[in-house]
Amino acid sequence: MTEFAGPLIGSSHRPRAWRFRSLLWIPIAIGSILFQVYTPQFISYLSFLEAPLLVTVHYALTRREPVHGLLAGCAIGLAQDAFSHNPIGLFGIAKTLAGYLAGNLSQRVNVDNFVIRFLAGFTFFFFHQFLYWALASALLAQKLAMDPVQTLVMSVLNALVAVPLFSALDKL
Amino acid sequence: MENDISRYRNIAALVVVLGAQFLLLAYQVKGRQDVPVVRLWASSAFAPVARGVSALRENTIGVVEHYAGLASAQNDNVRLRSELDRLKLENQFLKNELRTASNAQALAMFLPTSPQRLLAARIIGASTTPGSRVLFLDRGARDGVRERMAVITPDGIAGRIGAVRPGGAQLILVTDLNFAAGVITERSRVQGVLKGQGHASVLVEYVQNEDKVAVGEMLFTSGDDVDFPKGLPVGEVKISRRGRGLFKEIFVEPAGLARGLDSVLIVLQGVPQELPAPSTATPESVKEAPLAVAAPGAPLPIDADKILQKYERISEANRHRMGAGPAPSFTLTAPAAPPPAPPAGAKP
Structure with missing residues (x-):
């Protein structure tokens, strides 16, 4: 127990400001899901934006911990699944992997760089969409349309949004 | 030991979390069962916020939209009053109102008329x-x-x-x-x-x-x-x-x-409800259908119709009225088409 108790319970010794920022992520995550559910109803051209994924990726990148990233991705993904009529777990799996990989990436490169953030936004969006399509096709036998060109364009748009969004979230 | 744990902790956590979600998916797909607790929680958390945002939108942007629409309708009204007589103006106003009616108004009109x-x-x-x-x-x-x-x-x-x-x-x-x-x-x-x-x-x-x-x-x-x-x-x-x-x-x-x-x-x-009577307009595909040899609206000929037409031609050739007298010889073939008329001025 004492051998690895430190890393597991270390969070209780974090500074108060750090804990406050941790709690701040909960409304941010809920807000991103509400944005995804509610905004396209009134501003249809914003439906390309995968706000929960961008929040997951930013959380994983700033924490620099794959486990934190995958847990955040899992929680946000499952909540997103709850608003779909598909079986729960598709978004969960896709975002878990995205969060894990983003956490791993943050340990290897400087993710404060704008170019890296743009590339991360682009890559993780495309990966997320492809993974969702693959899971829905393979596990649920759903005939989802996957247009590579459209997905690439949406990846670029999400990456363009990701850069200022990540900067804004950094300041919180 | 600590190094081993930290080395494999990330990948172990990933495997556990992914495995749990795959099991959850399998449970739902195989048993055709939902996980109502998760959905109920999400729905309960979401619905009040969504209602609040919706009400806020209707009371802000909606009011502005309605006011703009009202102003536009008034301008139209004034312009039309100068151009048309009273009856036409009223008619036009009602048409404009109907055209610009929101979906909710349309629903309110439709509700009492539906069985x-x-x-x-x-x-x-x-x-x-x-x-x-x-x-x-x-x-x-x-x-x-x-x-x-x-x-x-x-x-x-x-x-x-x-x-x-x-x-x-x-x-x-x-x-x-x-x-x-x-x-x-x-x-x-x-x-x-x-x-x-x-x-x-x-x-x-x-x-x-x-x-x-x-x-x-x-x-x-x-x-x-x-x-x-x-x-x-x-x-x-x-x-x-x-x-x-x-x-x-x-x-x-x-x-x-x-x-x-x-x-x-x-x-x-x-x-x-009863289905409405078929409309008389000729649909486009009937016009372009390769087998549409019958007149529009008439049933297409089937093999039995073709046989009937053949026998009618034979009866006509035999000067026999179908359904009366002894049966004619149906081994006769229909008369051949008459030869084409010779060109004008040609000698026999």
């Missing part, structure tokens, strides 16, 4: 799934809404109720991949199954290639499924062509979604 027992509901959110066409309504089990109830607009069917919560419900649109309903065509009364495709148009399946379904023809619910009462408008056929296998490929534009969706009507108790 169905209906419940008006407002849309407060959309699903997050790509390719899915699922919306969230502000009416739920408390209002008497149940799963699989039909949802319509004054123009046609909009979808079907999915999961129902106490304060809200899911609306699975006709364009959703999981939507299906029995339909019947207006003219030829051919039955098929309407299926959503995840995009704007929907597909009608299981209509045989031999059946005639014309472009422009209206489809109605057939009432075969227990969800939709017979006779509700579904949409207009946009594409009708031979399929690769036994069945035609028919694409339909859903009439119920044509004007966008702000509010809908839930059919609490459906009443089957």
Whole structure:
């Protein structure tokens, strides 16, 4: 127990400001899901934006911990699944992997760089969409349309949004 | 030891979390069971916020929109008053009012005229799934809404109720991949199954290639499924062509979604209706159909008709009236067509 108790319970010794920022992520995550559910109803051209994924990726990148990233991705993904009529777990799996990989990436490169953030936004969006399509096709036998060109364009748009969004979230 | 744990901790956590989610998926797919706790929690957390945002929007942007619309209507009114007489002005004003009426007003007008027992509901959110066409309504089990109830607009069917919560419900649109309903065509009364495709148009399946379904023809619910009462408008056929296998490929534009969706009507108790009489307009595909040798509106000749025509020609050649006297010799062939007339001025 004492051998690895430190890393597991270390969070209780974090500074108060750090804990406050941790709690701040909960409304941010809920807000991103509400944005995804509610905004396209009134501003249809914003439906390309995968706000929960961008929040997951930013959380994983700033924490620099794959486990934190995958847990955040899992929680946000499952909540997103709850608003779909598909079986729960598709978004969960896709975002878990995205969060894990983003956490791993943050340990290897400087993710404060704008170019890296743009590339991360682009890559993780495309990966997320492809993974969702693959899971829905393979596990649920759903005939989802996957247009590579459209997905690439949406990846670029999400990456363009990701850069200022990540900067804004950094300041919180 | 500590190094080993930290080395494998990340990948172990990933395997555990992914494995748990795969098991959850397998449980739902294999057992065809939902996880209502997660959905109920999410819905309960979401609905009050969504209602608040919706009310805020209606009381801010909505008021401005209505005011702008009112100002525009007043300007129109003044301009028309100077140009037209009183009767024409009133008529024009009513037409403008009807044209600019919101969906909610249209629903209010439609409600008392429909024989169905209906419940008006407002849309407060959309699903997050790509390719899915699922919306969230502000009416739920408390209002008497149940799963699989039909949802319509004054123009046609909009979808079907999915999961129902106490304060809200899911609306699975006709364009959703999981939507299906029995339909019947207006003219030829051919039955098929309407299926959503995840995009704007929907597909009608299981209509045989031999059946005639014309472009422009209206489809109605057939009432075969227990969800939709017979006779509700579904949409207009946009594409009708031979399929690769036994069945035609028919694409339909859903009439119920044509004007966008702000509010809908839930059919609490459906009443089957008579299908309207087929329209007399000649559909486009009948004009272009290669086998359409008959006059428009007339039944196409089948083999029995051809045999009857052959015997009529033989009877005429024998000067025999069919159905009277002894049977003529049907071994005779029909007379050959007369030779072409010689050109003018030619000598015999």
